[in-house]
Amino acid sequence: MIVCKFGGTSVANAEQIKKVANIVKSNPERKIVAVSAPGKRFGDDIKVTDLLIELADAALTNGDVSGKLQVVVDRFKEITEELGIDDSICDVIEKDLQERVALDKTNEFLFIDNIKASGEDNNAKLIAEYFNAIGLRAKYVSPKDKLILNDYPERTIALPEAYENLKDLGKGDEVIVFPGFFGYTREGILRTFDRGGSDITGSILAAAVKADLYENFTDVDCVFSANPKVVSNPVGISEITYREMRELSYSGFTVFHDEALMPVYKLGIPVTVKNTNNPSAPGTKIVPTRALTGRPVTGISADSGFSILYVSKYLMNREIGFGRKLLQIIEEENISYEHTPSGLDDISVVIRSKQITDEAEDRIVKRVKEELHADDVYFRHGLSLIVIVGEGMRNNTGLAARATSAISRTGANIEMINQGSSEVSLVFGVLQQTENQILRALYDEFFAPITVG
Numbered sequence: 001m002i003v004c005k006f007g008g009t010s011v012a013n014a015e016q017i018k019k020v021a022n023i024v025k026s027n028p029e030r031k032i033v034a035v036s037a038p039g040k041r042f043g044d045d046i047k048v049t050d051l052l053i054e055l056a057d058a059a060l061t062n063g064d065v066s067g068k069l070q071v072v073v074d075r076f077k078e079i080t081e082e083l084g085i086d087d088s089i090c091d092v093i094e095k096d097l098q099e100r101v102a103l104d105k106t107n108e109f110l111f112i113d114n115i116k117a118s119g120e121d122n123n124a125k126l127i128a129e130y131f132n133a134i135g136l137r138a139k140y141v142s143p144k145d146k147l148i149l150n151d152y153p154e155r156t157i158a159l160p161e162a163y164e165n166l167k168d169l170g171k172g173d174e175v176i177v178f179p180g181f182f183g184y185t186r187e188g189i190l191r192t193f194d195r196g197g198s199d200i201t202g203s204i205l206a207a208a209v210k211a212d213l214y215e216n217f218t219d220v221d222c223v224f225s226a227n228p229k230v231v232s233n234p235v236g237i238s239e240i241t242y243r244e245m246r247e248l249s250y251s252g253f254t255v256f257h258d259e260a261l262m263p264v265y266k267l268g269i270p271v272t273v274k275n276t277n278n279p280s281a282p283g284t285k286i287v288p289t290r291a292l293t294g295r296p297v298t299g300i301s302a303d304s305g306f307s308i309l310y311v312s313k314y315l316m317n318r319e320i321g322f323g324r325k326l327l328q329i330i331e332e333e334n335i336s337y338e339h340t341p342s343g344l345d346d347i348s349v350v351i352r353s354k355q356i357t358d359e360a361e362d363r364i365v366k367r368v369k370e371e372l373h374a375d376d377v378y379f380r381h382g383l384s385l386i387v388i389v390g391e392g393m394r395n396n397t398g399l400a401a402r403a404t405s406a407i408s409r410t411g412a413n414i415e416m417i418n419q420g421s422s423e424v425s426l427v428f429g430v431l432q433q434t435e436n437q438i439l440r441a442l443y444d445e446f447f448a449p450i451t452v453g
């Protein structure tokens with residue numbers, strides 16, 4: 001059995017949904033289809049999820065609820081009309097949105113989740129209806145009582161019972177259309193995953209039914225070795241390991257959500273990233289292991305929005321428990337960290353900036369000074385991480401030197417370097433404004449064709 005996930009761009013309008021139906025029809029193994037909310041139809045279009053967030057904000061601040069609600073309904077109306085299906089589904093969608101907007105707003109976070117999830121939920125209903133209208137027997141299945149999640153405010157994850165509840169999905173005659181991005185707690189409270197989280201739903205479904213393959217359909221022919229929006233015509237990747245993909249997707253390869261790897265990884269289910277607009281292209285296969293080719297680097301990713309906490313103290317290396325106490329202060333602010341490169345007398349903690357408020361920053365600096373008696377403590381913001389990833393890097397000496405000289409040729413400064421102990425990644429912290437320039441320089445260093453001249 002194959003589980004497929006169709007991203008927002010693949011279900012953005014009627015034309016795209018018709019392509020989805022053709023893809024599903026062309027292989028009877030495609031029994032489970034996870035769908036996102038309608039995404040961007042063109043460059044500066046707005047995703048339905050973003051329209052829904054605006055609607056939720058308006059509902060919380062007594063803004064223009066009816067106008068914003070209508071914009072969402074109109075998106076679905078347009079799709080319904082162009083697909084030529086019964087437009088009564090639009091009344092269902094409108095009523096559903098009105099009910100959600102009227103929900104309890106005591107917990108704003110959960111209220112917003114409820115509104116956001118309607119994009120996927122209503123799109124799944126609409127797509128199931130379209131499949132049936134064209135003779136592809138299909139059934140919408142709600143995540144309610146099936147995709148069980150942990151409780152708010154923990155970071156959203158599926159509980160083990162979700163896999164048990166979903167294990168028989170797809171065993172009947174119909175194609176299952178399942179909304180991505182959300183599930184429910186044991187008490188029936190709706191929660192969403194992080195943005196881009198329909199990839200996670202697809203992976204959970206693939207693991208639950210022990211699928212032979214998880215196909216992730218998007219709008220590019222494959223995963224490229226660098227973001228195609230920054231590097232022109234990057235090399236495509238035909239095969240990549242889970243570990244490489246995890247490193248790259250956490251740090252900028254938005255094409256596949258990093259949390260979506262875990263459920264399939266545990267069972268060794270292969271994943272392919274394919275293009276809805278060009279389904280015959282082979283795509284990228286994500287696999288447990290792969291033969292190492294000549295090229296040591298598989299991909300280079302870049303992501304902005306990082307901060308670094310620098311701490312220095314003379315003889316830090318002799319002080320038992322210094323690192324633990326420092327990380328505990330960060331933990332007590334409910335902040336997670338990405339990397340902790342260190343020297344003899346200094347340590348840096350790399351954190352996603354969106355987690356740090358001004359107040360938390362002041363408290364951390366004060367506590368590190370007073371409780372750990374550090375000589376120097378400060379935060380730097382506005383940083384990007386550039387991550388060079390490749391299974392082949394382990395056996396390749398001189399790679400770090402090549403990377404640092406390529407960066408230095410751009411004139412940019414390196415704020416932090418970290419090599420993961422798995423040795424499949426090399427991380428550079430740089431100033432945000434130098435990110436694209438460095439990414440292109442590193443791409444040229446490791447991927448540009450060698451010209452003899």
Ligand SMILES: Nc1ncnc2c1ncn2[C@@H]1O[C@H](COP(=O)(O)OP(=O)(O)O)[C@@H](O)[C@H]1O
Pocket residue numbers: 006007008009010036039196217218219220222223224225226227228229252253254255256
């Ligand atoms: N290394 C990469 N390879 C392919 N696509 C990438 C890469 N890095 C970023 N992207 C972007 O990811 C986009 C696809 O992801 P996303 O927008 O989430 O699609 P979907 O709507 O299918 O979920 C591509 O259009 C591309 O711009």
Ligand SMILES: N[C@@H](CC(=O)OP(=O)(O)O)C(=O)O
Pocket residue numbers: 006007008009036037039047049050119180181194195196197198199
């Ligand atoms: N619609 C949600 C979930 C998702 O996965 O969307 P997409 O497939 O468009 O990345 C979002 O925008 O975050």
